[in-house]
Amino acid sequence: MIDVIIVGAGPAGLSAANVCAKNGLKVKVVDEFMKAGGRLLGQLHEEPDGTWWNGIEEAKKLSEDAQELNVAVECGVSVHNIKQEKSYWKVYTTKGDFKTRALLLATGAAETSLPIPGWTLPGVMSIGAAQVMTNVHRVRVGERGVVIGINILSAAITRELQLAGIEVSSMYLPGKNIVTEDAAKPLSTMKSMLKVASLAPSKLIRLGSYFMKYESLQSLAVRFYPKNGMKVWGMPVHLRKAVLEIVGDKKVEGVKVAQVDVNGEPILSTEKFVPADFVCIAGGLYPLVELAAISGCPFQYIAELGGHVPVHNENMKTPIDGLYVAGNITGIESAKVAMKQGAVAGYSISMDLLKTDVNIEDQLQQAINHVKQTRNQATIQFHPDIHSGREKIHASFKNTLRTDI
Amino acid sequence: MSKGRIIDHPILGRLDEREEVHFTFDENKLIGYEGETIAAALLANGERVLRCHEETGKLRGIYCNIGHCMECRVNVGNQKSVRACLTVIQEGMEVKSGRKLPTPFKKGETQ
Structure with missing residues (x-):
């Protein structure tokens, strides 16, 4: 025994x-x-x-x-x-x-997954999968990717991918659906990110620690969040854009992105294709x-x-x-x-x-x-x-x- | 060979020299390194597709990479449904991707 x-x-x-x-x-x-x-x-x-x-x-x-x-x-x-x-x-x-x-x-x-149309395509993986491939196996997950889901874990791992020389072109919210819930809402995402002020010096976070104190300013910040995202570590973080679909024939070729209103509802006329050969999903x-x-x-x-x-x-x-x-x-x-x-x-x-x-x-x-x-x-x-x-x-x-x- | 690998890393340093491991994936001869998983060796060789959905035939690759999601199931030798992300590659291993299975009792399909 x-x-x-x-x-x-x-x-x-x-x-x-x-x-x-x-x-x-x-x-x-x-x-x-x-x-x-x-x-x-x-x-x-x-x-x-x-x-x-x-x-x-x-x-x-x-x-x-x-x-x-x-x-x-x-x-x-x-x-x-x-x-x-x-x-x-x-x-x-x-x-x-x-x-x-x-x-x-x-x-x-x-890891919690965020089901988004196209998420079973080869080349879509959880953010933790990319972390293990990069730092443990030292294998490249791709040449240029996007991260869906803005949270403490995805921010930290995106930084790790950059360190290893793997380009992440942008971080987006997941498109709103019955499962993605709060993760798809700009305001709740902003709020949870504001609480990680010590993670790294960055514009988003410095701005955040100021807005954190005032509830009304937080929704203002979301309302006037820059259309081109705010750059963190040289990479745009989009609190007002969401990935509506991951596209590809036999593997990931890119994502369909649209601007979202303050509640996370997509503005369909703004839909755009962003090329990528890998996609990381980060649901916490x-x-x-x-x-x-x-x-x-x-x-x-x-x-x-x-x-x-x-x-x-x-x-x-x-x-x-x-x-x-x-x-x-x-x-x-x-x-x-x-x-x-x-x-x-x-x-x-x-x-x-x-x-x-x-x-x-x-x-x-x-x-x-x-x-x-x-x-x-x-x-x-x-x-x-x-x-x-x-x-x-x-x-x-x-x-x-x-x-x- | 080194294309798919992160040889130099600013914090973690240079990748250690490792022994090559020869294996096949759907009869293609590939080279991996000792101690790494099937999933890592395949991705380093540019192989993203590990299996297809048994019923619909839709293609699948790794998803969680730590053994939870079961998406990376491959066949190794006589062993079926092995998790590629947890299984260490061995010299001479014959890895086969998961295939679509017949659905003889599905409405509207014959055979």
Whole structure:
């Protein structure tokens, strides 16, 4: 029997593994991808102090620590089922079934897609796909592309594509339809972008931090948003233009773009064809929770956390015995927060499995404080009300326990 | 060979030298590099189309690139429906694109 199985070798999973192993537990980490590091692997951005956050290096550090601590990290392994038995969990993988005393789900996030006519054409991909191709595989996704969806993730990755010498000609809103909802509305997109003021010095953002304070000015800014877009990193960002259709015969040849009114409704007479050999769709991230769902863990829908999340407390424990969660499965935040959450889960599991050790309790408390500190200092914040989202999910953990009694 | 690849990068540095891996895609001989996925090797060779929709025949390529969307299913040797974005390319691998399947019970279609 293994002490701890961790699903996901990303920032949360590896950090948790290393803490557990330091406390003498026998740990196994499994991940579907062929390299450990999770979405850290693609990340590359400049911090406000001018240093670079290089996810590949961060992943390497975590992996090397794991190796030194004798953590078994197995890549290319998919988990397709988990089952709670009387005193252990059974984990079903593509490389055999395993028994474990504690199970940590650190499965991360997936990307929300924005269905737009033509989105299944070869050459259309999620923005994260382009990130992995560019920074991890070092393969060009194309010569000249457009990005559909204006949000923190697409802004950061578009910058990464530019760094690698791949031209992105413009960023547009998605055409309005039943699915694209808020992402297609200029005002709500503007509002969410204004909250990322620290991402990079740019006209849009400088302007934004001013408009942020005044609701009426925000709609004015959208109303008078320049027709040719506002240039960020030399590339026009169009809050008043949307992609209505992706066009191509056997693969992407371009997009049909039109101006939109302040509500995101297209002005059809303004339709124009923009050539492109690749298109990235950026709909944002949501917690990847399937394994938690089949475990019987209760869920809450919390918009601030990015969707449905398994109920858990500050210790990263779910109401189900021996089941823990950490990282983006608990809500969409930066990799730095995920790493700290992983450490919390590691101490929490160690405390539960090694009941005699009193020191761990202090370390757990410290680790919880580190999560809060990191959250407060985060450069990349996916949701402005993340704190209230965290309070809601922790409160629902208390309520779950109460109703059980 | 290097056309589809990002050899030099201002922050990540120069791409490491890697061993070549020879494989076929629908019987065309192609070259990839050790440790990379089928999806990466194919895209670097300019192959965007990985399969077609089993019923409509519409062409498909990679979408999410991290194993979630299942759009990049290809056949490898005798193995059907392998995710190209998660499977590492191996020397001598025979990769085949997914084909349209017959729909004998669909209204208005024969055979």
